[in-house]
Amino acid sequence: MPTANTIFPIHGPVDLLTRLDSPDPETKLKALREIKNQIIGNRTKKLSFLKLGAVPAVASILSSYATQSDSQLVDADVSTSSIIVQSAAVLGSFACGFDAGVRAVLDAGVFPHLIRLLSNLDEKVVDASARSLRMIYQSRLAPKYEFVQEKNMEFLISLINSECENVTGLGASIITHSCQTSTEQRALCDAGILKKLISLLEGSLSQKNATLESLAAVFKKNPEVISKFVGLENERAVESSLSQRDSSLESPGTVIKNNTESVFKFVGPESGSALSSIIELTKDRYARTRLLACMCLVVIRNASPNYLQDMGIKAKLVYLLLELLDDPGQVGDEASFVFSSLVAGKKDLQQLAFENNAINKFCNQLQKSQLHPKRLQGVLLALADLCSKLESCRLTFLSLKVLNQVIDALTHDCADVRTSACICLRSVTRSIKNLCAGYFMNEMLVIPIIRLLDDPSVSVQVAALGVISNIVVDFTTRKSTFIQCGGVKQLVQLTKSMHSTVRFNALWALKNMMFLADDRCKEGIFLELTGSLLASLISDPEPCVQEQALALVRNLVDGCIKSIEYVFAEDGTLLDAVGRQLHNVSDEVGIQGMYLLGNVASGNELHKEAVLQQLLAQADNGAQSFVIKFLQSSDSRLRTAAVWVIVNLTFPSCPGAFGRLVQLKNAGIISQIRNMVNDSCLDVKLRVRTVITQSMTFGDGLT
Incomplete structure (x- = not known):
């Protein structure tokens, strides 16, 4: 019997992999548990085990035991069932938040075995398999599930109707990942999935969050259905419900994301309690749930502009999302993206956000050191949307002296951050006042932007070209700065790109540079072209x-x-x-x-x-x-x-x-x-x- 002072040995990766090959089930089981404990939340450890081939080894163990029938598993000893549970847990841990791990798990061919284990008679096996599959389906690398096929839809419905929390969560995650077309959205609605998802909003924390995300996918980019199915009576009912709860700023947004048909079913006469439930979730004690609830509101408003027009609701949304930005974890990282979706292309909301000091709030984030790449990306995109239409926002941004931080982001290791920095600069450089003053035509900005024209990422190249298209519309004589830095040569080279988007944007930049150019500038450009x-x-x-x-x-x-x-x-x-x-x-x-x-x-x-x-x-x-x-x-x-x-x-x-x-x-x-x-x-x-x-x-x- 171990005492409180007992020290259990920690084995190295090589030793643990050797133990996985042991014929002794207990040794194998202990090795699986130790691998799981070592890699949970530790990307470095995961990578070490990946390089040694741990995933194929664990997958082989799970596969060999999964081939046994359900009856055999029920009659087997505890260690047999435990080995399957621990194998699934290890594979799920490798896949959790780690694309390289997801790729390794999928390459090992264990995915079908995990699916098959969902129908196992052992509840622990089912739960572990579902948990592992949920980890996989959190990644963009997960396989698309073709649930439009009748048998697959029946299986998905069985997941959603399960009494097991992880299984229902898996069903919701599959929807979030795989529902991509209007045909698939309609198929889910016709199958009655929406009604079940609504009921899960009353479930556990995990079920609530998974459901909110899946609802968003069910309605994504299908706005025409809203005008077809949502009548004036429903509209009044929704507005009445929302106005009674001016402190709650959300709606079944994720669920109805741009799909009016589903919106109609969601906000219809029988769905009042569901709407109330989501409204309540904006006040949930858990920040992630509040964020997802806000996302629902944003989605519903973007899908159907007739909804959520009350200024108090808009103001509350802005307030909540800015508040969530202060969360130090994943919620804070994602809040900026939801905020961007809220204000993108909407002058009234940009003005409202401006009046609530949103520019200052996001600029303060920029001034923090060592931001997580995703948070930095989101902050830059939020600033880009805030500054896209209003000169007052651009001038405030420039007055806060954070332009250098954005320029620094142009050389970030993460391509998404570099792209976002360019998008931010594109919005800021729309300032006619500062363009006329030649504020942006300086080497501190021009040189790093030109370097990005050689970036290996096409998205970065296109975003950089967007900035250049603005700054070369220089109403002064400073266009020579761009030419002297080699900008024209780079633009001409990109007009030969195999990507039409790059050719298009390179020509756009050259066109803008040619606008009101003097004879010398025109001659230089034409000689290159x-x-x-x-x-x-x-x-x-x-x-x-x-x-x-x-x-x-x-x-x-x-x-x-x-x-x-x-x-x-x-x-x-x-x-x-x-x-x-x-x-x-x-x-x-x-x-x-x-x-x-x-x-x-x-x-x-x-x-x-x-x-x-x-x-x-x-x-x-x-x-x-x-x-x-x-x-x-x-x-x-x-x-x-x-x-x-x-x-x-x-x-x-x-x-x-x-x-x-x-x-x-x-x-x-x-x-x-x-x-x-x-x-x-x-x-x-x-x-x-x-x-x-x-x-x-x-x-x-x-x-």
């Missing part, structure tokens, strides 16, 4: 890339005659590419192309004649001129751009205007313009009348 590269980008397979390439050239040729000459470089390769591309493009691409041609047509006679030939050119299939198609477009912006080109080609003081007018008339273009005299768009109508007036100068009269 070359006409042939621009021509290939104009013909890119992706319409969004085509649009930005044309917009870039539009800015390039905007201005003096010298600027227009760029499209005639390399034997007019660039202008020909524009003409060819416009024969079959979307409206957005056509708009940029026509404004580009309009800028060229504002030049000298040579320039005007070149544009005219592009307008009159037939498509390869003999179809009508693209300009007539654009003039007939339902998009008034495209009609306006097309008429502008004709205005510039027929300006009466130009020597060749009459000849061009005749050719345009013969091509049916003037006739089409005549039919647009009463266009519904005022801009189009004014430009059409300008063309008519100019043509009348030559006695044409358009008759």
